[in-house]
Amino acid sequence: DIQMTQSPSSLSATVGDRVTITCRASQSINNYLNWYQQKPGKAPKLLIYAASTLQSGVPSRFSGSGSGTDFTLTISSLQPEDFATYYCQQGHSMFRTFGGGTKVEVK
Amino acid sequence: QVQLQESGPGLVKPSETLSLTCTVSGGSISPHYWSWIRQSPGKGLEWIGYIFYRGNTNYNPSLKSRLTMSVATSKNQFSLRLTSVTAADTAVYFCARVNSRFCSGSTCFEGPYYGMDVWGQGATVTVSS
Numbered sequence: 001d002i003q004m005t006q007s008p009s010s011l012s013a014t015v016g017d018r019v020t021i022t023c024r025a026s027q028s029i030n031n032y033l034n035w036y037q038q039k040p041g042k043a044p045k046l047l048i049y050a051a052s053t054l055q056s057g058v059p060s061r062f063s064g065s066g067s068g069t070d071f072t073l074t075i076s077s078l079q080p081e082d083f084a085t086y087y088c089q090q091g092h093s094m095f096r097t098f099g100g101g102t103k104v105e106v107k
Numbered sequence: 108q109v110q111l112q113e114s115g116p117g118l119v120k121p122s123e124t125l126s127l128t129c130t131v132s133g134g135s136i137s138p139h140y141w142s143w144i145r146q147s148p149g150k151g152l153e154w155i156g157y158i159f160y161r162g163n164t165n166y167n168p169s170l171k172s173r174l175t176m177s178v179a180t181s182k183n184q185f186s187l188r189l190t191s192v193t194a195a196d197t198a199v200y201f202c203a204r205v206n207s208r209f210c211s212g213s214t215c216f217e218g219p220y221y222g223m224d225v226w227g228q229g230a231t232v233t234v235s236s
Contacts, residue, residue, distance in 0.1 A: 001168075043226035050220075097154065
């Protein structure tokens, strides 16, 4: 299994902050890395796929980078609607796996 | 736009079979891959597996012995069946469409690698006697 480790598991931030979340794979997954946002009681929403491609309709303040084993999700200027939990997910191995999640909370 | 809706019993007894159906509206079930994901109370996301519209499947190894996915193209539906359930199978079950196309410049790549781009609202299933 490919283990996906996200850090931090939670963070406190203020509107306007630049927020960075990291995701590390236990082995190389090339660029098969996807990011989701989930709000309480809702289904996850695909933000970024193939490590850095913005899903249609997602604001440009979200960006992704990385390749191989280390990846980053960046929110350039945090907005009120961005307080949520973020998950990474690898699409490389037959057995897809998610990271444990990063909860972005109000400071 | 494409919408997904899960349906099935919200309560299942231990050792019995959990069955859920996902109905696709606003689009065709072909030529896509379709996935199931679950989330235990207060926990993270767990990938269950996916099925291609032609019936090819890929399952989570930890569930494979108890899991069957199927597709009914004429009804625009796909389904999940999990046998011998225990309390550990209590979760919100989501169905989702797999994003299977990625284009970089003029080159496009196909395959079930690029996340899940359309999700159902989720169905809560509790395993309890």
